[in-house]
Amino acid sequence: MTPLLLIDRLRKDFGERRLFDIDRLMLRQGAAYVLTGLNGTGKSTLLRILAGLETADCGRASFLGEELPWQPYPQRLREAVVYVHQHPVMFSTSVAENIGYGLAARGMPRAEMRERVEAAMEWAGVTHLRHSKPLTLSGGEKQRVALARARVLEPKLLLLDEPTSNLDGAARESVIALIPSLTAAGSSVIVACHDRDLISLPQVERLKLRDGRLQARQNRIRAVS
Numbered sequence: 001m002t003p004l005l006l007i008d009r010l011r012k013d014f015g016e017r018r019l020f021d022i023d024r025l026m027l028r029q030g031a032a033y034v035l036t037g038l039n040g041t042g043k044s045t046l047l048r049i050l051a052g053l054e055t056a057d058c059g060r061a062s063f064l065g066e067e068l069p070w071q072p073y074p075q076r077l078r079e080a081v082v083y084v085h086q087h088p089v090m091f092s093t094s095v096a097e098n099i100g101y102g103l104a105a106r107g108m109p110r111a112e113m114r115e116r117v118e119a120a121m122e123w124a125g126v127t128h129l130r131h132s133k134p135l136t137l138s139g140g141e142k143q144r145v146a147l148a149r150a151r152v153l154e155p156k157l158l159l160l161d162e163p164t165s166n167l168d169g170a171a172r173e174s175v176i177a178l179i180p181s182l183t184a185a186g187s188s189v190i191v192a193c194h195d196r197d198l199i200s201l202p203q204v205e206r207l208k209l210r211d212g213r214l215q216a217r218q219n220r221i222r223a224v225s
């Protein structure tokens with residue numbers, strides 16, 4: 001199958017400091033990845049580059065087989081890639097309006113939008129919060145609303161920056177449970193994290209930033225006894 005995204009020679013410098021120099025980054029369609037590495041190795045920066053929020057030097061890039069210039073960040077990618085921040089920012093309207101915002105901006109008819117928002121709220125388990133003000137939500141609820149808001153756009157690539165880092169207990173578990181189902185609709189997902197339970201999810205490929213290089217490895221599917 002044609003790779004979703006293929007990037008050769010991706011380099012990021014902050015002033016004199018070279019953060020990383022990645023020979024090749026290849027993401028498959030509908031695949032889930034965890035991006036690991038010690039603090040400060042550049043995980044968030046790499047996600048931000050992939051989302052077009054940060055510049056980088058890039059040798060060559062192709063998206064679904066089509067070669068694209070990386071700078072300026074291509075419109076094709078802007079429509080296909082969604083980044084979810086560790087501390088999602090929300091509008092002070094309602095949960096439902098936050099989730100539907102991106103669809104409204106794309107000019108989707110109201111009836112279709114309502115249907116999609118409803119399905120996304122159900123998926124994320126936040127239907128009961130539809131009229132709540134986002135400012136009143138707990139950290140876990142906010143993260144689930146942010147995931148629903150991203151998923152409803154049906155992105156080709158979803159970038160999640162430490163989605164469980166501020167959560168514990170049931171809130172953390174309910175966010176982890178949503179991650180594998182994100183690929184079911186055909187999205188590829190990269191989750192930057194330190195969370196061992198996320199890292200060891202079955203059928204997730206590992207990308208590890210170390211000493212400015214990217215290493216790739218596939219998790220074994222855990223045997224059920």
Ligand SMILES: Nc1ncnc2c1ncn2[C@@H]1O[C@H](COP(=O)(O)OP(=O)(O)OP(=O)(O)O)[C@@H](O)[C@H]1O
Pocket residue numbers: 014019037038039040041042043044045046
């Ligand atoms: N705009 C910037 N200017 C200069 N240095 C920066 C900038 N943004 C990030 N850095 C530096 O780049 C390095 C990588 O930061 P980044 O947040 O990508 O790491 P990370 O792997 O996500 O870390 P953590 O696991 O702690 O979240 C850090 O040393 C950070 O200080």
